[in-house]
Amino acid sequence: MSPEVTVEQIRQVDGTLEFCQEFFDDVVMPLGDVGARSTTVGMDSRLLIHERMAVGGGSPYTSGRSIGHDSAAVDTSVIDTVRATGLEGDAHARQLVAEAHVRQLVGGHLVRRVTEGMTCGAMPPPAGSLMKLFSATAVMRRSEIGLEVAGATAAAWPDDAPTAGGRVGLDSLSRQGVSLGGGSNEIQRNIIAERLLGMPGEAAADRDPLLRRPPRGGGSDGARSSPMRTALAPGWRHDSRPTRPPQSRRR
Numbered sequence: 001m002s003p004e005v006t007v008e009q010i011r012q013v014d015g016t017l018e019f020c021q022e023f024f025d026d027v028v029m030p031l032g033d034v035g036a037r038s039t040t041v042g043m044d045s046r047l048l049i050h051e052r053m054a055v056g057g058g059s060p061y062t063s064g065r066s067i068g069h070d071s072a073a074v075d076t077s078v079i080d081t082v083r084a085t086g087l088e089g090d091a092h093a094r095q096l097v098a099e100a101h102v103r104q105l106v107g108g109h110l111v112r113r114v115t116e117g118m119t120c121g122a123m124p125p126p127a128g129s130l131m132k133l134f135s136a137t138a139v140m141r142r143s144e145i146g147l148e149v150a151g152a153t154a155a156a157w158p159d160d161a162p163t164a165g166g167r168v169g170l171d172s173l174s175r176q177g178v179s180l181g182g183g184s185n186e187i188q189r190n191i192i193a194e195r196l197l198g199m200p201g202e203a204a205a206d207r208d209p210l211l212r213r214p215p216r217g218g219g220s221d222g223a224r225s226s227p228m229r230t231a232l233a234p235g236w237r238h239d240s241r242p243t244r245p246p247q248s249r250r251r
Contacts, residue, residue, distance in 0.1 A: 014173040049125050052132040052182040057111045075104060077168065078142065081150050084164040096145045103138045110134055126195040133188040136179040143168075143175040 006023040078100045087093035114131050117123030146168035147154050153165025154172065179185050193199040 012174065014170055048183060049128055052188070053115075053128040055132055055135060055178055055182045057107070057131060057135060075100075075142075077164070077171070078145055078149065081146055081153075081164040081168055085149060085151065085153060087149060093149050096149060100142055100145050103141060107134060107138055124195065126191050129183075129188040129191040129196075132182055133185055133192065136185050136188075139178045140175055143172045147172055 004025050004027050006025060007020050008023070009017040009020045011017055012019070078097055082088060082090075082093050082097055111131055114123060114127050118125060118127055150165035150168045153163060154169035157163045157166035157169070183191075190202065194201045
């Protein structure tokens with residue numbers, strides 16, 4: 001790996017190291033290597049669309065079961081927990097099992113409907129937000145159901161003997177992830193409202209054309225120059241490492 005690139009793994013609340021953060025130290029960024037703003041924004045938007053579809057379970061570039069899509073394989077975690085806690089005959093527990101199963105079936109049909117609609121052009125790319133939003137809310141509800149039927153077994157379990165309740169407890173620690181990856185639930189609702197339903201957008205101060213233009217200042221020769229052009233001049237060195245407190249640095 002290049003000496004100018006530092007990769008640090010991030011330990012999550014459940015102890016896994018699934019993500020990392022990268023820092024570019026003293027990397028030379030010539031002005032010619034910086035793409036046009038319109039091209040960059042288009043690439044970012046397309047990347048977010050693919051991420052929303054992947055989290056929602058409708059991406060053609062992923063295989064197997066995703067965190068937001070249970071139709072690829074039947075999820076029996078709720079049933080296993082009910083059986084492990086001896087609640088098979090409990091009417092309320094059986095109702096919760098039915099709810100979890102219905103949500104799983106609806107999610108599978110929604111993914112197929114949206115992906116087919118986007119493939120044939122009947123639905124625009126922002127329709128992926130429908131899958132993403134449903135997946136996020138379904139995962140949160142499934143976690144709540146699991147915790148309700150697991151009870152105390154989801155809070156503590158033997159370290160050397162994983163239990164159904166223990167798995168539910170561990171999964172609950174990362175349940176918020178699907179509500180954030182690819183854009184929060186609030187962002188998905190805005191996309192659905194504005195880009196699919198054609199509703200008026202929220203008030204945003206940065207939509208004022210005057211605020212879109214960066215402030216310009218006079219140089220030593222009296223010429224007016226853009227701070228962006230000055231910052232990205234050839235040979236300019238940029239350290240993207242954010243300021244972090246000493247105690248948070250790697251030892």
